[in-house]
Amino acid sequence: MQVLLTLNPPPFLKEDMHATFPQIYFHYEKLSAAENILPHAEIIVTYGEDLTVEHLEKAKRLKWIMVASAGLEKMPLAQIAERNILVTNARGIHKIPMAEFTIGLLLQHMKQFPVIWQQERENIWNKRVPMGELYGKTIMVVGAGAIGSEIAKLSKAFSMTTIGVNASGNSVAYFDQMLRADEIAEGLKRTDFVVSVLPSTEKTQHFFQKEHFIAMKESAVFINIGRGDVVQESVLIDALKKEEIAHAYLDVFQTEPLPADHPFWSMNNLTVTPHISSKSKQYLPRVFDIWKHNLHTYIRNGNDYLNVIDLKRGY
Amino acid sequence: MQVLLTLNPPPFLKEDMHATFPQIYFHYEKLSAAENILPHAEIIVTYGEDLTVEHLEKAKRLKWIMVASAGLEKMPLAQIAERNILVTNARGIHKIPMAEFTIGLLLQHMKQFPVIWQQERENIWNKRVPMGELYGKTIMVVGAGAIGSEIAKLSKAFSMTTIGVNASGNSVAYFDQMLRADEIAEGLKRTDFVVSVLPSTEKTQHFFQKEHFIAMKESAVFINIGRGDVVQESVLIDALKKEEIAHAYLDVFQTEPLPADHPFWSMNNLTVTPHISSKSKQYLPRVFDIWKHNLHTYIRNGNDYLNVIDLKRGY
Structure with a gap:
């Protein structure tokens, strides 16, 4: 053969x-x-x-x-x-590397590692870095399938509350609560970390609207490891400029590679990663x-x- | 009253x-x-x-x-x-922030976040970053008490094998295997991540010896969030210069604050954090x-x- x-x-x-x-x-x-x-x-x-x-x-x-x-x-x-x-x-x-990547981003955000590494480069010993925790926080995974469930599994180990969003609202392992797509506004108010694992389909295009970012906490973190077209770039830029949320971590974009002169690169409360969440x-x-x-x-x-x-x- | x-x-x-x-x-x-x-x-x-x-x-x-x-x-x-x-x-x-800090360091190490953030600062889209996983790795926690057990709990969620080391070798929750201090050499050969949570006592001073670092994998990561005097600085510097291990993350030091001219600051395979693992x-x-x-x-x-x-x- x-x-x-x-x-x-x-x-x-x-x-x-x-x-x-x-x-x-x-x-x-x-x-x-x-x-x-x-x-x-x-x-x-x-x-x-x-x-x-x-x-x-x-x-x-x-x-x-x-x-x-x-x-x-x-x-x-x-x-x-x-x-x-x-x-x-x-x-x-993909579920294991993508879930680890997501938790890695959340930890480096809450522990302020980029601030600490900057201090380290300058030989500065400064303990006054306000460090948060994942413990007790609420994470919402939009597009709750196998990858989302793996993210939720790790989140539960960190004692987070997990909210899953899918088309049916049917339960998925490791989620404390499920919401249908049309129900998320209420859940967003309670959520610290919003993770999109949505694929690119007719239904998911521009799924995240201006009002969703307004509904989120000012301390909220938005992570997109699904596909770039779930949110219009102008909507996200606007929400970040108005500080409606604290930070966005984007691994996927409407145009990849992200052009070198794209405004995303230079925004302080937006972090670009080059579509690598599943790399392993x-x-x-x-x-x-x-x-x-x-x-x-x-x-x-x-x-x-x-x-x-x-x-x-x-x- | x-x-x-x-x-x-x-x-x-x-x-x-x-x-x-x-x-x-x-x-x-x-x-x-x-x-x-x-x-x-x-x-x-x-x-x-x-x-x-x-x-x-x-x-x-x-x-x-x-x-x-x-x-x-x-x-x-x-x-x-x-x-x-x-x-x-x-x-x-302290156990929750210290365990989160430890897993955060391991994830940012395996996902190469410092490399990715450097690329981001330079508007460089480069997917060729060799990213590893925590999944399936082995972690050894030396000084396995309440904090160590919390680290092990999170490690198990990431499907790691957990080895605990304490004076008695008695079992501690979330550890797959326990070793007494005099038995660790064999365990070090199998270990990807060595985490010291040891306090400073007569018995723990200079606990980690030259031969321990030689026994570790070349890809091993050493994390110290306990006390600085468990390893002589010269022993650690030597092990890192000879690349007997891949990286050391130190949160504690024999002298704190670490002096600005200390050689630790400038070593590429050693990262200094300013005694903040329990900050929260x-x-x-x-x-x-x-x-x-x-x-x-x-x-x-x-x-x-x-x-x-x-x-x-x-x-």
Whole structure:
């Protein structure tokens, strides 16, 4: 059996895979250079951004596509469905790094680490830094799914009150209270930290409105690790200039990379991070855990695949 | 009844206390200016650093000293014991801020926040920052008491393995494994984060030796939030220069404030914080929670005091 990986994993992952599946021949090649391999490949492992209809036509023996990310937007799903090709992905692997990143931001905000590091650079011993706590605070996660639940799990360990917001208002693990999207104004008044994990859809575009920021506490912190278009830049800039909230931490933007002359960079109560909340040295190892599990299943013709995509729904 | 507070709490705490205990007359005065109050005070609330034998002699009616900190080293304990004066303190209120501070340092280390903030200052969008996780790491807390257990509690929420070290090796909540002090060398090899919460005693002085740092992983992080004399400065500097460990975060030092020309300030793999791990806006509110509980007990002549000091043992 031949498998084509369009990514080049580090040696320790390759060696582990080769030792675990000695009967399989693994090719590591970009699709653009895989002309001769495609007709023989039963399985393709890809980040999902490179696979075209033309590749698919050449891959006559293809039975399974393992997508090494959560996104499928760029895949020719209709043609894949026609051929009844199995598609699995790597959803669920972002929740740990994103939750740790979020709590890390909250702690460095409450403990004033940027102020302390500035003092340190100047050899200044100054204890008069007003330090707060996460203990007893209230966090609202808007877009409460697997990632939001992981954020809530860590928040509960810090004795925070957790409010989750999703379309249905149905309960999600580790949230003390759930609100539907149309109910959040009341919850915002009680909230210290507002975290958006919302994806970009028609319903979420410009979800956060002027009145939401007015409803928030003046000490509130807004964190966006979902998608940039959930709030209009002008609305957020206005709220921060009027000090309706204390600080915004943005990891996602309407235009990425954020242009070097964008006003966000120079605002004191806004911090820019370059879309890295899910970055982790554990990313590929976790992809490979899912991939190896599914490859065992494939070999023994089992049916316990992880993360199978329903090609009609597209997720 | 008259009570002397040698500290000046913020208005909201005073107002709460006056409303809760309308029958009591509260004086707020430094001991040096309390000549006329001392003879009438039944109770003194103090940080414990200002009370002398002379004050004690003037305070003829004194029955109870509430120390608004954990330290009693500067108190005339023998004379207090002679007069059978009750002493209570505020131990236990440091664990939440110190545990949050510790996890905050670990997260900002693994997420490379100082690198990201430097990029941000220069309007640089650079995603190539190697970010790690707390998930799956091993943390060792040396001096595993109430504070250490709180650190371990948070660490478990991040799915870390927790190793506690204390004199007896007896189990402490939230630690997966306990080691006695003489057993730590083996544990250090498996440890990613070594946190010292050790107090300063004869037994803990220079506790961390050259060979301990050699035993640690090259990627290990050493955090000291206990007392500065648990490691000789020259030993630590040597270990960091030889890159036997990756980084040290020090909040406590043999000499405080750390002199402006001290070599620690300029080392890239050592970060200085100015003895602030226990700092918190919640400090006095927590002191007053204990104080109010005990004052209710005192008034009704009860016996459920919190944090009574055994004056023979001194803690």
